[in-house]
Amino acid sequence: xxxxxxxxxxxxxxxxxxxxxxxxxxxxxxxxxxxxxxxxxxxxxxxxxxxxxxxxxxxxxxxxxxxxxxxxxxxxxxxxxxxxxxxxxxxxxxxxxxxxxxxxxxxxxxxxxxxxxxxxxxxxxxxxxxxxxxxxxxxxxxxxxxxxxxxxxxxxxxxxxxxxxxxxxxxxxxxxxxxxxxxxxxxxxxxxxxxxxxxxxxxxxxxxxxxxxxxxxxxxxxxxxxxxxxxxxxxxxxxxxxxxxxxxxxxxxxxxxxxxxxxxx
Amino acid sequence: xxxxxxxxxxxxxxxxxxxxxxxxxxxxxxxxxxxxxxxxxxxxxxxxxxxxxxxxxxxxxxxxxxxxxxxxxxxxxxxxxxxxxxxxxxxxxxxxxxxxxxxxxxxxxxxxxxxxxxxxxxxxxxxxxxxxxxxxxxxxxxxxxxxxxxxxxxxxxxxxxxxxxxxxxxxxxxxxxxxxxxxxxxxxxxxxxxxxxxxxxxxxxxxxxxxxxxxxxxxxxxxxxxxxxxxxxxxxxxxxxxxxxxxxxxxxxxxxxxxxxxxxxxxxxxxxxxxxxxxxxxxxxxxxxxxxxxxxxxxxxxxxxxxxxxxxxxxxxxxxxxxxxxxxxxxxxxxxxxxxxxxxxxxxxxxxxxxxxxxxxxxxxxxxxxxxxxxxxxxxxxxxxxxxxxxxxxxxxxxxxxxxxxxxxxxxxxx
Numbered sequence: 001x002x003x004x005x006x007x008x009x010x011x012x013x014x015x016x017x018x019x020x021x022x023x024x025x026x027x028x029x030x031x032x033x034x035x036x037x038x039x040x041x042x043x044x045x046x047x048x049x050x051x052x053x054x055x056x057x058x059x060x061x062x063x064x065x066x067x068x069x070x071x072x073x074x075x076x077x078x079x080x081x082x083x084x085x086x087x088x089x090x091x092x093x094x095x096x097x098x099x100x101x102x103x104x105x106x107x108x109x110x111x112x113x114x115x116x117x118x119x120x121x122x123x124x125x126x127x128x129x130x131x132x133x134x135x136x137x138x139x140x141x142x143x144x145x146x147x148x149x150x151x152x153x154x155x156x157x158x159x160x161x162x163x164x165x166x167x168x169x170x171x172x173x174x175x176x177x178x179x180x181x182x183x184x185x186x187x188x189x190x191x192x193x194x195x196x197x198x199x200x201x202x203x204x205x206x207x208x209x210x211x212x213x214x215x216x217x218x219x220x221x222x223x224x225x226x227x228x229x230x231x232x233x234x235x236x237x238x239x240x241x242x243x244x245x246x247x248x249x250x251x252x253x254x255x256x257x258x259x260x261x262x263x264x265x
Numbered sequence: 266x267x268x269x270x271x272x273x274x275x276x277x278x279x280x281x282x283x284x285x286x287x288x289x290x291x292x293x294x295x296x297x298x299x300x301x302x303x304x305x306x307x308x309x310x311x312x313x314x315x316x317x318x319x320x321x322x323x324x325x326x327x328x329x330x331x332x333x334x335x336x337x338x339x340x341x342x343x344x345x346x347x348x349x350x351x352x353x354x355x356x357x358x359x360x361x362x363x364x365x366x367x368x369x370x371x372x373x374x375x376x377x378x379x380x381x382x383x384x385x386x387x388x389x390x391x392x393x394x395x396x397x398x399x400x401x402x403x404x405x406x407x408x409x410x411x412x413x414x415x416x417x418x419x420x421x422x423x424x425x426x427x428x429x430x431x432x433x434x435x436x437x438x439x440x441x442x443x444x445x446x447x448x449x450x451x452x453x454x455x456x457x458x459x460x461x462x463x464x465x466x467x468x469x470x471x472x473x474x475x476x477x478x479x480x481x482x483x484x485x486x487x488x489x490x491x492x493x494x495x496x497x498x499x500x501x502x503x504x505x506x507x508x509x510x511x512x513x514x515x516x517x518x519x520x521x522x523x524x525x526x527x528x529x530x531x532x533x534x535x536x537x538x539x540x541x542x543x544x545x546x547x548x549x550x551x552x553x554x555x556x557x558x559x560x561x562x563x564x565x566x567x568x569x570x571x572x573x574x575x576x577x578x579x580x581x582x583x584x585x586x587x588x589x590x591x592x593x594x595x596x597x598x599x600x601x602x603x604x605x606x607x608x609x610x611x612x613x614x615x616x617x618x619x620x621x622x623x624x625x626x627x628x629x630x631x632x633x634x635x636x637x638x639x640x641x642x643x644x645x646x647x648x649x650x651x652x653x654x655x656x657x658x659x660x661x662x663x664x665x666x667x668x669x670x671x672x673x674x675x676x677x678x679x680x
Binding site: 065137138141177185 | 413441570
């Protein structure tokens with residue numbers, strides 16, 4: 001049973017809806033650039049943890065302009081610190097996907113004592129001239145699913161990107177398009193035009209045991225980027241996932257949930 | 266009304282298969298495959314000569330604009346062109362319409378305020394200060410500004426610019442994006458309290474509000490003609506009325522592509538391939554370049570997703586006669602052009618500040634001069650008196666030029 005609450009932080013200027021499920025130690029999930037969807041992966045994790053999934057500022061319905069109250073990553077990280085305090089979480093497992101992986105890693109660097117363990121799913125945050133990260137905000141929207149997923153026609157893929165079937169009413173399709181565009185815009189504030197925003201200067205502060213999970217067929221952020229993280233986080237473990245692109249937890253939810261639960265056990 | 270010649274400064278000799286071989290005319294076209302610096306030097310000189318020719322032929326103003334990494338228009342600094350034009354039109358009644366230097370990509374943005382003040386000084390108070398938001402391609406893709414911050418940066422820079430021109434004392438600007446402890450422009454503009462301000466837009470409802478609230482001239486720089494712009498401009502005039510302002514036609518500017526010949530048939534013969542070059546090659550870029558996520562604010566995005574301003578029409582499938590019929594280009598004999606401009610643009614959109622694009626795509630220098638000459642002699646005089654009977658004041662035109670009628674120079678114009 002998913003619980004829903006809206007937490008207000010940042011001098012009452014930023015509203016963040018948080019979906020929670022399960023019981024046990026706290027686990028916070030940071031979603032990627034396409035907004036939060038409650039996936040089977042999170043349901044799996046909720047078997048053993050109290051999973052909290054906050055919505056990035058600006059992506060909570062009814063509060064699009066809240067994003068304008070944040071100037072940069074420093075503000076964003078402090079917002080999440082306030083959010084954890086409001087949720088009465090001292091320390092938690094932090095799990096993040098893509099853009100959310102970068103945020104989770106920034107949190108782990110800023111607050112080592114709040115971070116029990118860290119799980120990064122195809123995170124961004126580094127840049128190699130020879131293997132450039134593809135900017136998902138600049139690809140043809142019709143081709144976005146094929147950039148993100150190994151199998152863009154799967155139900156899981158459609159759910160994450162809000163792709164509706166042709167029979168859906170046009171208003172629903174328009175709303176889904178607005179939601180997706182705004183989620184990319186509000187997260188893109190912290191990644192444009194090159195998603196290297198100084199994590200390399202801060203990542204040495206990460207002390208939590210860390211697992212990196214990478215979709216073997218990630219076309220946006222090639223798996224070589226796992227090296228950038230692994231060589232900077234002592235003892236980090238890297239696992240690749242067959243049959244998955246940039247969102248392995250969506251395309252292979254059971255396998256990825258098992259990897260993560262084994263790591264967290 | 267006031268009629269100005271607009272120039273994009275395009276690459277005039279792109280290869281015939283350009284749009285098949287390359288992804289885009291903007292952001293990514295490879296310079297070394299497509300251009301030659303000496304030849305491009307010739308383009309710049311032709312562009313200046315064409316604008317000066319228009320200035321001497323009796324146009325009210327000459328317009329330049331800013332684009333980056335773009336083969337269809339590459340004046341990265343419109344103020345360099347504007348400086349040449351200011352100097353060489355001294356002694357005339359022609360306005361220097363900069364449409365203009367892009368605030369969000371100028372850092373700090375008082376650089377634009379300074380350069381415009383220079384142009385106003387050099388030209389003796391003939392500057393129209395266009396303050397464009399800038400396209401997503403220029404600002405987000407080429408100059409790296411975050412789409413979500415684009416409009417906020419613009420609005421802050423706009424407020425800073427207006428204050429910098431007018432403040433009597435040195436002031437400190439403690440902004441969100443810009444911090445300057447000692448703002449004290451040297452020089453200041455001749456025109457007081459500041460040069461007239463035009464703001465180009467492309468249909469975002471938030472820009473309508475901004476234009477009316479700030480009492481600027483809203484300009485739609487369109488390549489799709491008046492028919493396609495009708496509903497959008499109606500939306501603008503509704504905002505003007507809703508905010509209790511008078512429907513002064515000089516609150517609006519519009520850019521129209523125009524080609525003139527002795528007859529309609531001759532216009533087709535002379536200009537068809539250049540018009541097709543423009544729409545097929547010069548406007549060749551991926552659809553997503555126009556709207557990176559976050560560039561439109563939430564309210565405008567909701568409105569445009571529900572009711573797109575621009576119909577999804579593939580211009581590559583259209584030919585010269587389609588462009589003319591749909592009004593993308595107003596083409597033909599002087600009588601045809603005059604009548605269509607009056608009915609569709611001037612009256613249809615309620616526009617007092619008309620800009621005409623008379624050098625289009627691959628159009629060579631001599632043919633461009635011919636187009637300018639015919640327009641100046643046979644179209645412009647018949648349009649100039651529009652709106653006079655209604656008694657509106659063009660507050661968005663340099664004050665000393667408002668009543669002036671630029672006279673054609675005796676030498677160099679006319680066949």
